[in-house]
Amino acid sequence: MASGPLTGIKILEFSQVIAAPYAGQILADMGADVLKVEPPEGESWRLQAQFAPLESKTYQTLNRGKRCITLRLSEPEAQQVVHQLLADMDVVLINYRPDVPARFKIDYETLSAIKADLIYVDLTAFGRKGPWAMRPGYDGAVQAVSGLMAGEGKIRSDDGSPMTISSTAPADVTTGMVLADATTTALYHRQQTGQGQMVQCSLLATALNLQGSVVMEHPEADHAFRNPQRDIRIKRAEEGATYPELIQLREAAFQATTDPFYRAFLTRNGALVVAAESDQQRRWVCDVLDLDESMIGDEPRLEALFVTRTTEEWLEKLVQKRVPCSPVHFPEEMSRHRQVVDNQWMVEMEHDLTGTQRQLEAHLRFSVSSLESPPASPPLGRDTGQVLGSLGFSDDEIRAFAEKGII
Template sequence: MTAPLDGIRVLDFTRVLSGPHCTRMLSDLGAEVIKVEPPDGDITRFTSPRRNSMPSYYAQQNAGKRSISLNLASDEGSAIALRLAEQADVIVENFRPGVMEKFGLSYEAVSAANPRIVYASITGYGATGPWKNRRAYAPVVQAETGLTKSQGDHGRDGVYRTDRHSHADVYTSLDAAAGVLAALYQRERTGRGQWIDIAMAQVMLYVNEHVHDELYDGDVDPDWVRSFGNESQPVVTLADGTGMAIAGNPASKGTFEMYMRAIERTDLIDDPRFATVAGRLEHLDVVLGAIAEFAATVPNTAELERILAEHRLASGTIRSVREVCDSEWARERNAVAEIDDRGGGTYRVPNAPWKFSDAPDVGVSGSPRYRGEDNAEVLRDVLGMSDDEIATLVDTEVLSQHLPRRRH
């Protein structure tokens, strides 16, 4: 058996997160990914924590890729990149619009040399339109597309602040990978590649399940909870101090009754205050208080989950990332992988989530590479360059690398 993307070669001109996570997905699925870095490297190489000059942030997103470091601003560097593109199936880049053109690596230039290339461009606001030249990082895009306001309005008491998690980057990486796979599938039928222009801002609208509600004009039936909003779903504390989240809005039709039976407060079902959804929403503090009061008497998470499951309600323990990664579930699913920290130890990073019935186990493979560590190997293997040619490129600073100093 072979991995799903075995035989696919990807040139990765990306940095930070939206592009690197996309190309890590392609690598985990079996593609050969060659990361092309400028002489100053991906900026995540300068993050912490790190060991052996290898940051764990960089390692998580780039393990399994080969690394070459090319000065694309030089004629020789851009020419080599174009030659590599002729031998590739996919290019992914997340520069601002116009940067790849400056390097002579626009889709038009690459596709003229390789009509089968699938070329994905990730930008903040797209390659067209009045915002195309704006600088864009996840917190900015999340602010521009409603997420920051929604988080502040629902659950943060009107306080707006940036999120610790780069949702716009990660969601965009997923949608970019889906576009690449769709274009590769279409290429099987047409023989031609194509350009994929994907904007982080559009992705954030696409993945927001409440956009329809924000754009809805007209009357709303007061006896329904709008748009399956999650913000009113309970988070409770058990007798042992453990926190649990429960799925299901306790004001909703049917769900309210499930809750009341689970917490042995069927008297509230007949209370006129809670006869309608509107009434339950008006007195939601009372409903949530009753649920919290009951939960505080339950000794542990297993018991509360048992009680709620009997009434068709789902619940989950509030865990840290370390706690879930150390769980029996994570071990059974191989949800966490150990990768080389380049010093004899390992980093723990999330593994790929796919389990294929007719393919070998996929996931992160190989070690994270130092900048330009694979220069010679890639240029020999892909372009057939001689050692003398490679040495000349090093001497003229077209190629560069940064390896850690050996300790004596």
């Protein structure tokens, strides 16, 4: 069936919404056999924006290539099924609040007692310690707490509230990659030593890693500017400044030196980005615009120039000079964009219930352990009967489970 570097690896996934499902999909793309456990009514992302019963597009783009079994984890019989399944598993991928797994007897201590070399990849919102460990959290809450939201500084024009970063769910989707990376790294360690282990990840830790140097502190580097600016903001907040005022203050301080050659411009027929990073590249931009270098920094002049020609005309000149640049695209036009087509990044797949769809192929391309095109996501509970049967449950027993609402 599957091919790829993770062929033969079996993963049991307890997941909902974005991050952990996405991790499971990345691993399935690389050949792992991923069995997703859902509650009998389906996980919440199936139910969000359904276009067919129990099927949503977001679910389908985060769960392809998996098998799906339904289990009511609060029931001891369901827990017994999990423990029986475990014998055959290499990895458990799980996202619950820290207190929940023990209630369902799927915590690391319980499961590693059954299978000593188990790899248990654990995701929480805010980490397993600290005052907020037990708080539920979504991407938006983590954007707020991690500094991403204030750092981005988006403000609603009507009521002054902050806005989330919305072009994607940044903490969620990147945590999907983080969990997949944690899994393959722990698998490598087990391959070398035979040892399993628990790996802890959180949306908050990912969000901090996305910001890196913005969060980093260093007295020598910070004393001239970062610290005084921070102190001014804190003082203004104490004096009663509103959130939009504080954001304005921070932006004026940290983004006052915006580079006029590292931004988007309107053109005659759209918009483009010029992203010159070196003095050399800035000079080339001046050449393209037929501008004197003394005009660098005169942004209104640059804006007036760029709007006189089409995006394509400017790009041709900028590309020729090897200045980093790009047209401003919309997400909806990318699946048929020539660059995407030429790289053959879209793959077609057939969903059991909802027909043909096209998704982006796996993240990585391997020259040796090459990947097959992934199958679509499973309908809810498609594989329950088959999986229980493989554990030795009879048809009657499976029917009894269903009647009791356990599957």
